[in-house]
Structures are given as C-alpha cells and as structure tokens.
Amino acid sequence: MSPALEALVASYNHWITIFLMVAGLYTVIAKDNMIKKLVGLSLFQTSVYLLYLSPGKILGGTAPIIAPEFDVYSNPLPHVLILTAIVVGIATIALGLALVVRIHEAYGTIEEDQVFAAGDNE
Amino acid sequence: MEALINMVLLTLMAIVTVGIIRMKSLFGVVILAGIYSFLMASVMVALDAVDVAMTEASVGAGISTVLFLAALYMVGKDDVPSARSPYVALALAVVVGAALVYGTIDLPPFGAADTPPNQHVAPFYLQNSIPQTTVPNVVTSVLASYRGFDTFGETVVVFTAGLGVLLLLRGRPKPREATVAKDDQEVLANDARTPGREDRA
C-alpha cells in the first residue's frame, strides 16, 4: 500500500472522530431549535466515545472476556469509562428534554431567538 | 479486514451526520439519530467493545429515541430556518477542527499494541480478574469491583436525573386554558379529534 493510503487507514478513526465532533459542535451552536441542539449534543458525546475506544483496540485481539483459547485482548479500561459516559449522557439528554418541554409551555416556542426575544420583552 | 469494516461503518456514520444537520423535519432528525446510534453500536463491536455496544444500542437507539419522540410530540415537529448567518459558527467549528487535527497528528496508529494506554493498568486487570474476582468478563469486574466507587457515582447520577425530570415535569401542574377540570368526557372528545390514539381503557 502506498504511504498515503497506509496513513489514511491508520488514522481514519481519528479523522471521522474529528468530523463528528465538529459536526456536533456546529449543530449545538448554529441551530436555533432546541431539540436539534440536543441531538447535536448527543452527536458530540458519541464522537467522544469513539475517541476513547479507538486507541484501546488491538488488531488481532478480541473482546476482553477471558477465555482459554484467546491470549490477546483489547484494552478493557476505556470500555468501563465509556459505559459510565453513555449512561451519564442519557441522563443529561433526559434532563435537557424535560427543560425543553417546560420552556415550550412557558414561551410557546422552542426556537432560541424567539425565546430570548420573549424574555427581553417580559 | 476488520479495518475495512470499521472504515465503511464510520463513513456511513459521517453521511448520516450530514443528513442530521441538513434535515428540516425534526421527526426525521430523531430517526436519523437512532440510525446513527445503531451504526455507532456496530462500530463498537468492530472495535471489540461488546459491553459498550450493547449499552449504546439499548440506550442510544432505544431510550433516547423514545424520549426524543415523547418530547417532540409535545413540542412541534418542524425546524424553522434560523435568521442569523451560520458563517460565524462554521468558522468556529473549522477552527476547533483544525486544533483537533493538530492535536491528534501524533497519536499512535490504529490497532497498535504497544501504546501507553495498553501498558500500565490494563494488563494487571486482564491477568488478575479471574484470580481475584472469579469473573471472566473483565469489563464487569473492573466496573463493579476495581472501579466500584465510580459506578456508585454513576448510579447516583442516574438517580439525580430521574429526580430532576420528575421534579420538572411533575412538580408543578401544567397551566390549563380551560377552567373546567379535565374529566373523561373531555378526554374522549380530544380522542375523537386526534385519530389513531387508542390508549383509553
């Protein structure tokens, strides 16, 4: 394989992680609709999971469940951290959605600029 | 071969992300987010993270989609285009992306076994999980025993989220326009106007 192709395969995970992180960040900042912001936040969180899990993978290894016929295992420590992170992420999203529902009841809209304008007029 | 499957799945995820950003209908966005979570779970299986894949599939594609749809039902289904220009946000995103690229240039290649994260604590857990805890699944033994305090904190976080949502959505009753309290007759009248809801006992 040519060196450029090898470099691409070696770090493809990182490129996609960066793209997903930037896409999630853009969705949170640029979009006004609050539900879309929360979806963007969820995209951002998932890209961070990918960032943590990629260095733990060992080519030729297997899942970290000890069995007699395997002797190379992937690193179990990032798995533990990301398991916690996924659950904390869903907790954040649930709270965010509850807040969006209350904002809609109070202001009648969930577009951020309209909520700010209504807040200024109060 | 593993690397090829990995790359194909990641490319599909990038395409779905572009779809999420561009789509106007929020219902479609939520469904695409569910597809994204399933693709992420597949990528995690390709990365040998089977516990994490099961959690991401059930939490991200299951519960998260249901909660988004429940919130969407009460809030409204369409994304009104924003009035301000997206170029500032795009420039900021590009700057952050460039900084991240600069930061990850020196990371070790994908799949190498001699990297620092794989050296210090991980071999200890892999070798001592069965002698010390008799549990073959190293992720479970690390989660529940070696790092049990973190899992306690995580359980408290889940408890706090439940507490917060219950306080937000049940603490104060919803403001009602009608002065008559909702009884079964009004609920049935609502039903006749919205076809398809058949959750009346």
Place this chain on the structure above:
Amino acid sequence: MKLDLILRVTTKLILPFMLLFALYVQLHGDFGPGGGFQAGVIAAGMIILYSLVFGLRAAQRVIPMSVVMRAIPLGVLIYLGVGVVAMMKGGAFLNYSTLASHAEHGQHTGILLVELGVLVTVASTMVGIFYAFVERGR
C-alpha cells in the same frame, strides 16, 4: 376488528421474552457482555413498549408511579448497603473481600449484589422519566 390487533397480539407474545432477555443479560454479565445498565434499560423498554401499545393507564395498573418512585432510590440504597456492610465487617467501603469467608467469593457476591442495585435504579428511572413525559403530554 381494530387495526391495532396485530400490534397487540405481537406485543403480548414479545413482552415475556424481553423480560427474559433482560434477566439473562443481568445474570450473565459475568460471563459475557452484559451487566446492570443494559439489563435495566431492556427491562424499562419492556414496560415502555407495553405502555405504547396498550396505553398509559394499562401500564400504570401493572407498575404504578408510586412503585417507580420508591424503586429509584432503592437501587442506590442497595449499592450503599453493600458498601456499608463491607465496612462493618472490617474492610474498607466497597471492599467486597470481607463479605464472605473467601476473598474471591466475597468479590463475586459483592459484584452480583451491586449489579442488582444498578438494575433496579436504571430500570425504574427510565420508566419514571417516560411516565413523567407522557403524563405531561396528556
């Protein structure tokens, strides 16, 4: 014949298998992928599916909101209780080695009990959040 007949019959057939799968994932978390979080979410998914097809009132006859609200802190208390019992038997907080006569059996017992606590809290929290959203929307 109502149009949702297929949904109702199919859901009634699937629900016991969902509960079985949740318990399988919970109890086989030691030997394969699984554990408290996944099992809790699958068990919550079972109740949410029942509520989606048969209605919120039918689901609340099976699992009322009062039960859910008492189960949410119960899991945290189970986890805490395991840690405190370990401390009372002479070890440090959450050091399961003191829970049984052999250190490894104590670890195994501690892991099983702790995952049970996590299952109870996660399942009841997800069901409680869903109930809260649906009740607000009526």
